[in-house]
Amino acid sequence: MKTVFQKIIDGELPCDKVFENERIIAFKDIAPHAPVHILIVPKKAIQDISHATQEDAPLLAEILFIANALAKQFHIQDGFRLLTNNGVDAGQSIFHLHFHLLGGRKLGALG
Ligand code: 5GP
Numbered sequence: 001m002k003t004v005f006q007k008i009i010d011g012e013l014p015c016d017k018v019f020e021n022e023r024i025i026a027f028k029d030i031a032p033h034a035p036v037h038i039l040i041v042p043k044k045a046i047q048d049i050s051h052a053t054q055e056d057a058p059l060l061a062e063i064l065f066i067a068n069a070l071a072k073q074f075h076i077q078d079g080f081r082l083l084t085n086n087g088v089d090a091g092q093s094i095f096h097l098h099f100h101l102l103g104g105r106k107l108g109a110l111g
Contacts, residue, residue, distance in 0.1 A: 005096040009043050018073070023059060024066055026101075035104030036074045040067055046097040048086045067101050076103030083110075 007013040008027065015027035018038055029037040042059050046052050052060060064082070071077045080103035085092035 003045075003094050003096040005039075005041050005094055005098060006045060009041070019066060019070060024063060026066065026070060029100070033100075034102040034107070036076050036080070036102065038070055038074070038101040040070070040099040040101060042097055047095050048092060048097055049084050050086050052097065063099055067099065070101055071103065074103070079103055079107070081107050 002010070002012075004013065008015045009025055015025075017025065017027045019026035019040075023044070024040065024042055026038050026040045029039050040063050042056075042063065044056070044059065046056065067080075067082045068077070071080045080101060082099055082101055084097065084099045
């Protein structure tokens with residue numbers, strides 16, 4: 001069964017898209033935890049970061065640079081958090097790799 005993010009990638013579900021190229025899509029989180037809360041999602045169906053392989057290294061690096069560009073675009077470059085939840089115990093709910101870009105307010109400690 002397709003994940004929600006696969007349906008978004010395939011154009012079957014709408015999203016508030018802020019970036020897209022052949023490899024990566026980024027869109028606003030539907031239930032934001034901060035004034036800026038963007039999800040950066042590789043189109044390749046990788047379950048989570050622990051399932052990424054060496055061949056995914058360029059894709060993962062590209063995601064970091066896209067996060068930087070989006071942080072600038074949304075004026076949070078001086079204070080943002082980029083995180084990925086790996087597994088149920090970490091709070092992952094959609095099992096297609098994605099990175100949360102958060103900012104626009106003072107972010108508390110992780111935990
Ligand atoms: P996770 O908990 O897996 O790390 O993050 C999943 C995120 O996806 C959550 O922050 C949740 O709000 C967001 N989300 C779930 N369904 C949708 C959706 O249909 N559209 C968008 N834009 N975000 C979604």
